[in-house]
Amino acid sequence: MAESLEFSIKDEEYVRIPLSDGRHAAYGMLRGGWSKPLIVLVHGMNGSGSSILQWLGAKYFAEKSYATLRINLYGDERDARDIVDCNLQVQADDFDTIIKFIRSQKPPKIFAEGHSYGGLTILKSSAQLDAAALWDPSHVGLNIITREDKEIDYKEIVSVELKLRIGKKGKGYIQPLLFEQEQTQLRDTTNLAAKNYPLLFVAAGNGSLVPYVERYFKTSNKPKKLVSIEGATHNFIDTDSVTYKLFDATLNWFNEYKEAG
Numbered sequence: 405m406a407e408s409l410e411f412s413i414k415d416e417e418y419v420r421i422p423l424s425d426g427r428h429a430a431y432g433m434l435r436g437g438w439s440k441p442l443i444v445l446v447h448g449m450n451g452s453g454s455s456i457l458q459w460l461g462a463k464y465f466a467e468k469s470y471a472t473l474r475i476n477l478y479g480d481e482r483d484a485r486d487i488v489d490c491n492l493q494v495q496a497d498d499f500d501t502i503i504k505f506i507r508s509q510k511p512p513k514i515f516a517e518g519h520s521y522g523g524l525t526i527l528k529s530s531a532q533l534d535a536a537a538l539w540d541p542s543h544v545g546l547n548i549i550t551r552e553d554k555e556i557d558y559k560e561i562v563s564v565e566l567k568l569r570i571g572k573k574g575k576g577y578i579q580p581l582l583f584e585q586e587q588t589q590l591r592d593t594t595n596l597a598a599k600n601y602p603l604l605f606v607a608a609g610n611g612s613l614v615p616y617v618e619r620y621f622k623t624s625n626k627p628k629k630l631v632s633i634e635g636a637t638h639n640f641i642d643t644d645s646v647t648y649k650l651f652d653a654t655l656n657w658f659n660e661y662k663e664a665g
Contacts, residue, residue: 415466419473421505423498429483430502435462436471441513441534441662442506445474446499448520448542449583450487452476457519457539457640457647464651470658471511475502477525491582492521492544492590496528503531515658520638527596527620535602535661537654540638543616544593597624604629604657606650608636629657 416433423429432453436442443465445458452458453474462472477495478485485498506514513534518526523541526533597603597620605624607617609632621630631653636646 416462416474421502423485424501427483428485429481430475430477430498431479431481431484432473432475432502433462434471434473435466438471438506438509438511440469440471440511441515441658442471442473442511443658444502444506444514444516445472446516446518446522446525447475447477448522449579451519451522452479460647461517461651461654465655468655470515473506475499477522488580488582490580491586492524492528493586494582495521495525496530499525499529500531503529503533513662515661517654519640524593524596527593527599533601534664535604535658536599537604537606537657538617538620539606539640539650539654540608540611540613540636541605541617541620543613543619544587544590594619594623597621600625602627602657602661604631604654606653607632608638608640609634610636610642611638613638 416435417437419432419434421430421432443462445453445461447453447455447458453476458474462474465472476484477498478487478490485494503514503516516526516531516533516536517539518524518536518541519539521542523538524543526536526538527541594616603624605617605621605628607614607630614632617632618630621628633640633646633649633653636642636650640647640650
């Protein structure tokens with residue numbers, strides 16, 4: 405563990421990216437500089453670029469001759485966004501600005517990985533990429549497909565002051581109210597997958613989003629690919645095998661477009 409931590413500290417560079425509103429900035433950790441094909445790693449809701457999946461992914465891809473940028477869509481820095489002031493549109497706009505900044509650094513290729521709501525953020529954005537990998541991407545419109553889910557009796561607190569809905573039972577959750585309000589307006593995000601660059605969809609085989617990932621795949625344009633990882637739940641850290649299957653599938657996808665003109 406100490407060796408891995410030392411590798412991270414030594415080889416990553418703290419990056420500040422001014423956002424288009426002129427008041428906020430996005431922050432990330434760059435590994436490998438700007439001269440290699442770059443993979444932008446985008447976390448899910450309530451996550452960060454320092455989540456274990458993003459950190460392990462950055463280290464894995466760096467060892468395969470890619471540069472990586474682990475982005476934080478919100479954070480603790482004085483001028484970083486607060487999650488309670490974000491929704492999907494804000495995140496998508498910020499992602500556009502992040503890609504514009506990256507493009508000014510002139511890496512040979514720009515790829516992106518998005519997990520959960522990070523995947524939906526990439527789909528919502530208008531940024532043009534060389535390819536993207538969406539890891540169990542979130543879907544707005546979960547009532548479209550009927551599933552036999554067990555009812556969970558969550559006790560919830562809605563705080564207008566904190567701008568959050570907080571679940572108190574079971575595993576619990578935090579849902580910013582701005583995200584919740586936006587979801588009722590979007591109703592269905594399936595058509596966001598109709599991009600004009602290559603898309604890899606990776607479904608967690610034991611997760612609840614499989615039918616929605618399949619909807620995205622059917623709507624998307626070629627070239628595209630759908631991979632389902634058996635034994636995986638939404639966070640893909642069930643076993644070493646599950647995590648490496650996720651990384652391997654993503655690496656193989658980006659390798660197809662690494663040398664393309």
